[in-house]
Amino acid sequence: MYVGLDLGTSGLKGILIDDDQEILAEASAPLNTSRLHSGWSEQAPSDWLGACEAVLGALAEGGRLGAVRGIGLSGHMHGATLLDGADQVLRPCILWNDTRSHIEAARLDSDPQFRAITGNIVFPGFTAPKVDWVREHEASIFAKMRKVLLPKDYLRLWLTGEHVAEMSDAAGTSWLDTGKRDWSDALLAATEMSRDHMPRLVEGSQVSGTLRDELAMRWGLPKGVVVAGGGGDNAASAIGVGVVKAGQAFVSLGTSGVLFAANDRYQPDPATAVHTFCHALPDTWHQMGVILAATDALNWFAGLTGKSSADLTSGLGALKPPGKTRFLPYLGGERTPLNDAAIRGAFIGLEHSTDTEAATRAVLEGVAFAFRDCRDALAATGTQIEQLLAVGGGSNSAYWLSAIATALDRPIDLPIARDFGGAFGAARLGMMAATGAGAEIAGQPKIARTIEPDTAFTEAFDAGHRAYTEARDAIRGLT
Known part of the structure; x- marks a missing residue:
């Protein structure tokens, strides 16, 4: 044991x-x-x-x-x-x-x-x-x-x-x-x-x-x-979900957001604001794009509306293309790719027809576009994502995962409902230390389902990300 x-x-x-x-x-x-x-x-x-x-x-x-x-x-x-x-x-x-x-x-x-x-x-x-x-x-x-x-x-x-x-x-x-x-x-x-x-x-x-x-x-x-x-929290979580080889990655929808990718070589690029760290296994590294508000952004908006986060997302139905309303999730600054502690969030494109549902979708899309920024920053260092898992409380929202999959143009595997977090990864590392085993015991969990990108909305999400980037650049320095 x-x-x-x-x-x-x-x-x-x-x-x-x-x-x-x-x-x-x-x-x-x-x-x-x-x-x-x-x-x-x-x-x-x-x-x-x-x-x-x-x-x-x-x-x-x-x-x-x-x-x-x-x-x-x-x-x-x-x-x-x-x-x-x-x-x-x-x-x-x-x-x-x-x-x-x-x-x-x-x-x-x-x-x-x-x-x-x-x-x-x-x-x-x-x-x-x-x-x-x-x-x-x-x-x-x-x-x-x-x-x-x-x-x-x-x-x-x-x-x-x-x-x-x-x-x-x-x-x-x-x-x-x-x-x-x-x-x-x-x-x-x-x-x-x-x-x-x-x-x-x-x-x-x-x-x-x-x-x-x-x-x-x-x-x-x-x-x-x-x-x-053992390992730092994200590295241990990666051991827990079996993200241990180059090409494997996970997206974590917690209070903050992390796009974590394993690497078999050291390939830093500090200018991207990507974290390049050692992994918890020998001769392995990892990179992380980090956004400071993921479910934190949704919870903040839920507080404004007087509803719960689950109530806001449960009735959204099938994915829709981004609307005119944009949300920038920089409630407390941003790490990747901005390295900007002063930037603050914003709603842009509000109009008479912007109701609670439209604003909720804008919040989810804003976080999805922030993850796309992280994906692009990782790609700039040479890191490619071939397999992507979703973890964290926000992964309970099918709409959100569909938006992220479409924004990243990558299928997202959703593990079966079980805790594969830092404690589980730490236990696996304890097992390795006691038995001499290696990465072979850090297998990936059974997948409950895979969320595919909605190719009908690929161009719409590409355009939405361009508009998001333009808005982001426009508000920097205004706070």
């Missing part, structure tokens, strides 16, 4: 799977986020430990963990967890969606070696600019800092006593040489740090340590259970 733990921003989830990868038990515990100032987002790492204790305690009921051989970890990326020489937390963790370090990020990004070595823009959400902000504004804490850990890797420290990170999460720090899969001494020095501040690196499917005897006894696990390197 194998355990997967996924540390999300809103909660920690754990699952237990058997050797056939069937889910035997699940548990979760909520987490809260502190926002003391505009743009700030922090969590107390001690809360993660409490949530992990609650989840493992629930999974252990009835002695279910007695045959566990491996544990895998997944978690939200980019967080800065700062420890002193005794591994005590120096301040709350600065999370991925914290934007206070935009000045530091811009300064680091102006240094050409960061893009050249990491293959990525230095975004304010990444770890290095956050720590640089601490150096500038909390100098006494920076002086005491001896280790920087990513969120899931602080869980690992508690579980194993080891300071370890893995490649997919480390690639989101702005300190990793993504091609060489190693920390960059030059980039660390540019932020007045050294390799001594960083955890040891392993691949996501490798053993990072063993569960502490004290914890194994507490929950009835065998002695010597291995803990895998």
Whole structure:
């Protein structure tokens, strides 16, 4: 048996799977986020430990963990967890969606070696600019800092006593040489740090340590259970749905949106604002186009109408060509391809005939066109998508999937209803670490149905995307 733990921003989830990868038990515990100032987002790492204790305690009921051989970890990326020489937390963790370090990020990004070595823009959400902000504004804490850990890797420290990170999460720090899969001494020095501040690196499917005897006894696990390197949340989700080879991809319709593609070689192009990271498997990379508002955009519009998101989408029927009303889903800025934290969303082309249904379709189309921007940005790096899966809560809308399939001109496979997210991928990585298996055990799920592009509307969606792009360019700088 194998355990997967996924540390999300809103909660920690754990699952237990058997050797056939069937889910035997699940548990979760909520987490809260502190926002003391505009743009700030922090969590107390001690809360993660409490949530992990609650989840493992629930999974252990009835002695279910007695045959566990491996544990895998997944978690939200980019967080800065700062420890002193005794591994005590120096301040709350600065999370991925914290934007206070935009000045530091811009300064680091102006240094050409960061893009050249990491293959990525230095975004304010990444770890290095956050720590640089601490150096500038909390100098006494920076002086005491001896280790920087990513969120899931602080869980690992508690579980194993080891300071370890893995490649997919480390690639989101702005300190990793993504091609060489190693920390960059030059980039660390540019932020007045050294390799001594960083955890040891392993691949996501490798053993990072063993569960502490004290914890194994507490929950009835065998002695010597291995803990895998694991993966950042999107990389672990990709392991969960079997997106592990070049040409395979998934589109995630969550609060934010991700177009994730696996690659068998390193092919960065930072100017596209595509994230080029290591995958959670050796000698494999991945790229992501990221949009900041997917279901978040629909939920925002639902709030305006007083209806639920499901009510808005359930009665839309068959796909229609884009109308005159356009929606730009930039409610909190945009990552790919704009790298623009200041741009804001808009409805354009409103007219007397624009009713709730027409506006709903415009919102869904706007997100679909944002994904098309991501597809084009990925293609500009040489990445081609041959097979596309849909995951996330928004994939429950048949209309939305049809719009995205038509906008991307790609069939979309919808897996059977089951959780194939970060916790499942983490459990698979735990299985790999314990057994020595590789990508062959990360098969793709059974497909419930395939949503084909509606070729009758191909030209209409092409024209709609052109109008969307023109509107996007017109509103930049107006807010």
